[in-house]
Amino acid sequence: MNFPPLKEQMALLMRGVLETVPEREFEKKLQKSIDTGTPLRIKLGVDPTAPDVHLGHTVVMRKLRQFQDFGHQVVLIVGDYTAMIGDPSGRNKTRPRLSHEQVMENAKEYQEQFFKIVKREQTEIRYNGEWFSSMSFEKITELMGSITVAQMLERKDFKSRYTNGQEISLHEFLYPLMQGYDSIVIKSDIEIGGTDQKFNVLRGRELQLLEGMEPQVGLFMPILLGTDGEQKMSKSIGNYVGLNESADVMYHKIYNIADNLAESWFELLTDKSKDEITDLLNGDILAAKKTLALNIVSEYHSEQAANIAAEKEKAVHGGNIDWENLSNLPGDTVIKDIEDKGDYTNLDILDLTGAFSSRGEARRMLANNGVKINGKIVTNANETLDRNIIKNRCFVQIGKRKFFVLKFR
Numbered sequence: 001m002n003f004p005p006l007k008e009q010m011a012l013l014m015r016g017v018l019e020t021v022p023e024r025e026f027e028k029k030l031q032k033s034i035d036t037g038t039p040l041r042i043k044l045g046v047d048p049t050a051p052d053v054h055l056g057h058t059v060v061m062r063k064l065r066q067f068q069d070f071g072h073q074v075v076l077i078v079g080d081y082t083a084m085i086g087d088p089s090g091r092n093k094t095r096p097r098l099s100h101e102q103v104m105e106n107a108k109e110y111q112e113q114f115f116k117i118v119k120r121e122q123t124e125i126r127y128n129g130e131w132f133s134s135m136s137f138e139k140i141t142e143l144m145g146s147i148t149v150a151q152m153l154e155r156k157d158f159k160s161r162y163t164n165g166q167e168i169s170l171h172e173f174l175y176p177l178m179q180g181y182d183s184i185v186i187k188s189d190i191e192i193g194g195t196d197q198k199f200n201v202l203r204g205r206e207l208q209l210l211e212g213m214e215p216q217v218g219l220f221m222p223i224l225l226g227t228d229g230e231q232k233m234s235k236s237i238g239n240y241v242g243l244n245e246s247a248d249v250m251y252h253k254i255y256n257i258a259d260n261l262a263e264s265w266f267e268l269l270t271d272k273s274k275d276e277i278t279d280l281l282n283g284d285i286l287a288a289k290k291t292l293a294l295n296i297v298s299e300y301h302s303e304q305a306a307n308i309a310a311e312k313e314k315a316v317h318g319g320n321i322d323w324e325n326l327s328n329l330p331g332d333t334v335i336k337d338i339e340d341k342g343d344y345t346n347l348d349i350l351d352l353t354g355a356f357s358s359r360g361e362a363r364r365m366l367a368n369n370g371v372k373i374n375g376k377i378v379t380n381a382n383e384t385l386d387r388n389i390i391k392n393r394c395f396v397q398i399g400k401r402k403f404f405v406l407k408f409r
Helices: 005-013 023-036 055-069 100-112 137-144 157-163 172-187 193-210 247-255 261-269 274-282 287-300 304-318 346-355 358-367
Strands: 019-021 041-046 072-077 121-127 190-194 218-222 333-339 371-373 393-398 402-408
Touching: 005 023, 005 055, 005 346, 019 193, 019 346, 019 402, 041 055, 041 172, 055 072, 055 190, 055 218, 072 100, 072 172, 072 190, 072 274, 121 218, 137 172, 190 193, 190 402, 193 218, 247 287, 247 304, 261 287, 274 287, 274 402, 287 304, 346 358, 346 371, 346 402
Parallel strands: 041 072, 041 190, 072 121, 190 218, 333 402
Antiparallel strands: 019 218, 371 393, 393 402
């Protein structure tokens, strides 16, 4: 097989990569692949502990697709056995254990979203239950004998839990060894993961060396910050953009991300060149985020759907809401049926949305001009709403990203 020159491959494959371990071996593997005409085997291991994929997951998926576009082979390890333990990376407590049935059900949905990005025909899918379900106790003890407790406690999350007196279950120590053993079975050349996977990926190198194999190289991608610009994208935190969300919801979330995220999102989630990104960011930031949102929504829906979502977002920001028919609402608007108990103050309305942990927090948002009710900024917590105006329903906007419709009955 004919592969593009090393320089061409390196230019794209190193885009967005924070670290390669070891770096010189990565170049050597690529050159050997070119010289022999043999595709590299690129490993990604996933534990389908949940069925949903968000943009944070796509950072490594897009890197896999780049390898495929150069002719290399992706090997997706579906961790039907590792998922029953749960990856301890970045955790401060033991994960709840899932049943095998739960994991397999999640895996079906995960794969459908995975192949929105990665080419199915250039992907080998393996379940690590193929080898772990029949592994002998002798082999398990041999595997555990390849690493010491002291080495395990060098790992930041384990060390922190141990120091703080938090429990560490013995089965959690098995996780990095199991992930490493996957690399032996599928003869991995390159393993891709987020920076939080470094400990696990390096175990794969060590175990391959013990087996007399040429060890894999680790490619580590940055962790994508969520829409809040502060924490790792996570569905549990609520700062995520899901691949299965509607076009207008996806557009709304991306267009309203914190400004400081735009550069990294362009680099990790689009094919824009560095020069294009620089030009966009040197201009109007809202125009840049519109381009970002159009680009991403077009990829997962269509260009037409992206343009319709952009027009809807423009209407919302312009205050062009049809209050009579409640049209032009963002797709992630929360609609609640409320038992009508008479007059409501602005503060009562905010209570009914459930968006605040306390009335004091709601008062502060009002005081900071962060609340619109029926399209108008309100600041007086004790002001009573005009029931003739709201007509048994009320539209509430809190900040830039939270929308509610309260229907009184």
